[in-house]
Amino acid sequence: MSEILNVHGLTVEYPGFTLGPCSFSMKRGEILAAAGESGSGKTTLARALSRLLEEEAAVAGEVAIAGSSLYKMKEEEVRRIRMELFSIVFQNSGEWLNPSMRLREQLRETLIKKYPAREHRERMKILMVMVGLEETDLERYPDQLSGGMAQKFLLANAMALSPEMVILDEPTSSMDANSRKAFIDLIRRINREHGTAFLIITHDLRLARELSSRIMILYGGVVEEAGLTEKVLERPKHPYTQGLLRASMDLNLLKDIWGIRPAEEEGLGGCPFFGRCCQRLDICRTKRPSLTENGDGRQVACNRGGIVTLLEAQHIGKRYGKQDVLRDASLEIEHGEFISLVGKSGVGKTTLSRILGGYMDEFEGNVLYDGKTADYKQLHKSSHGVQMVFQDSNESVNPSMTVREAVSEPLTLSGQADADTVKDRIGQALRDVGLPADARFLNTRVKKLSGGQKQRICIARALTMEPALMIADEPTSMLDPSSKANVLRFLKGLQNSRGFSILMVTHDLTCAAKVSDRIYLLKNGRLQPFAPVADRIECSIYQMEEF
Structure with a gap:
């Protein structure tokens, strides 16, 4: 034509x-x-x-x-x-x-x-x-x-x-x-x-x-992405398109809806999406990207070539004795994504999450972070790295510590921040998780906190390091429906406002479907993409049986 x-x-x-x-x-x-x-x-x-x-x-x-x-x-x-x-x-x-x-x-x-x-x-x-x-x-x-x-x-x-x-x-x-x-x-x-x-x-x-x-x-005023409608809306390649899709009620019948986060700062003639982007670089502040071919008939205006894969697990395998817990498991987590790993109890979800979080050394395969072999010693101690929130908050934090000591511990161990920075980040992290940051609370012993407060302290600890990826292991297990809803909205809200990626490990498919961009199912030691039927809310009951 x-x-x-x-x-x-x-x-x-x-x-x-x-x-x-x-x-x-x-x-x-x-x-x-x-x-x-x-x-x-x-x-x-x-x-x-x-x-x-x-x-x-x-x-x-x-x-x-x-x-x-x-x-x-x-x-x-x-x-x-x-x-x-x-x-x-x-x-x-x-x-x-x-x-x-x-x-x-x-x-x-x-x-x-x-x-x-x-x-x-x-x-x-x-x-x-x-x-x-x-x-x-x-x-x-x-x-x-x-x-x-x-x-x-x-x-x-x-x-x-x-x-x-x-x-x-x-x-x-x-x-x-x-x-x-x-x-x-x-x-x-x-x-x-x-x-x-x-x-x-x-x-x-x-x-x-x-x-x-x-x-x-x-x-x-800029065309950020262009291509075949089906492909662009199925898997966007620009962070702005990704945000638009998350905010579309008509395209997300099961999920909670979140608008694109407000701009933290303005660029200086560079990318117009700079202030709201979760994967921006310093160059994006001043360099205006042009609309260029991105493969698959797609054009994207992004200095990084589109949405970047933050973490990639390649053919992960793990054995305990003669038992294969994980076999040839591969997944990708992109910048700004909320990914859920679902499966029955005992299937190996926590094992995989510990490997991806850098807390298990002996395994088959490879983990890449920003395209390079993951150096967890560095990633745990630096900003924009990887932090993990473990399932049992009682075992994750020394109960005799004060709140100030517990929340600041990652910063102290990393040795990267001065006293003023530590103070500012502690206060911001506590406010972000909905806890007070006054002197009285900061001096409270962790053992005197409620279970919910301890859980939030663990998340605040991770936030002080300003991670690019947070791994949360069973954050809603053993919670009543109201508490579960609050934790989910809290985590999704944090991820949306701060712009980091989350890998949530859970056995609860319904929770995963509400907040996730994508879901992986771990079954019989193997990992596979899993897509709930978005047009039928009752589907979750039947899909759970597939586990």
């Missing part, structure tokens, strides 16, 4: 905001989605492609529609091809209709650009049927329409001159479930029967998945 749209180096500058440079193309009859949060530049892109920007916008680059350069045309030439070659349906559909004119009169104003008056009535009838409205609706005024009806009429108006491409800006944002489904079916039918190309501007990843064949992910 030939191209209907070709965008090269498009830049739009407003005071305080810049879109681009953007470069992409669309084939005739294709449905492409541009997705991102509010303020990412989606609507600016739609306006730029329609040459409907405000006067203060400074535009550079090339936009070619069906071979015609949009920004090299005079305004009257653009007006001539707008609606006939391409059209746009903006968000907040009611605002784009003249409240004092009937729909018939408004549709006539479009048809008159191409068709003689004698054909208007029949064409109006065809258009109304096309979008699922009645011919009698033409006698209505805009304030007599529901949001869904107004959106359908604007689509009819956009299709009136049979354009080759239609831009839809947040087309279903104000629709109920039934109207949304009907509108999606309508777009599919028009695309199939008329060969119309659609550019869908949306924050709704489910809509993008249901309609588009390709997707672009925008953030801060």
Whole structure:
């Protein structure tokens, strides 16, 4: 198929905001989605492609529609091809209709650009049927329409001159479930029967998945990731795309929903996602990444080439006497991921977690950390390394220590922090786990704390080292439902706000399904990926039997 749209180096500058440079193309009859949060530049892109920007916008680059350069045309030439070659349906559909004119009169104003008056009535009838409205609706005024009806009429108006491409800006944002489904079916039918190309501007990843064949992910005016919709949404390669997917309620029916963490600091002209990224490097502060090929038909704008594998276990094996506890076990944990390792009690989960945490030396296979053989002596004593929270908090901390001594112990043993840094990190870690940081509590002996407080002390100890990976062994075992829920939300909240990765070891599949990005099942000494059926909540009961 030939191209209907070709965008090269498009830049739009407003005071305080810049879109681009953007470069992409669309084939005739294709449905492409541009997705991102509010303020990412989606609507600016739609306006730029329609040459409907405000006067203060400074535009550079090339936009070619069906071979015609949009920004090299005079305004009257653009007006001539707008609606006939391409059209746009903006968000907040009611605002784009003249409240004092009937729909018939408004549709006539479009048809008159191409068709003689004698054909208007029949064409109006065809258009109304096309979008699922009645011919009698033409006698209505805009304030007599529901949001869904107004959106359908604007689509009819956009299709009136049979354009080759239609831009839809947040087309279903104000629709109920039934109207949304009907509108999606309508777009599919028009695309199939008329060969119309659609550019869908949306924050709704489910809509993008249901309609588009390709997707672009925008953030801060930059295309961060682009590729086939199915592949991008199944396994994102940019940390921002990963965050968007976690925040999508429609795509996570079983999981708790977490927004992307707030920016800790701003970059200095570098990657726009710098302040929120969990795998940023110092270079990302000043170096702006370009959109480059990443394999599998994917493009990613990231100085690290996309989401990086933090820890990789390769063919791990472990024997106790004649018993094979682990056989050829392999897994990967990416930056910012919450991974769960599930399996029955006694299957070897704790053994594997101790190997991955650096607390067991004799085993087969290899463990890589950031692409290199894991040096746990260094990783345990340095920031952005590996820390482990053991199952039994009573055995993990010396009961005669004060809270201050217990929480600061990893920092003290590492010898990497001065007194002020130790004090600051202790206070921050205790606040993060929901414990007081006053002198009275700091001087309390660990043996006088409750079980829940001891567990949080163990997590605070790990947090003082600012780990990139935390391994939590059975953190919810033997807890009542309320306490279990609190611990899960607490761990997920910490991981989300701090940006580290978690490997949670558990026998509880339901807990794992609520918080995990991915799940591994350990069974008969072997490790395999495990995916709960997200559309059926009751599935967990049956899947547990597979253990």
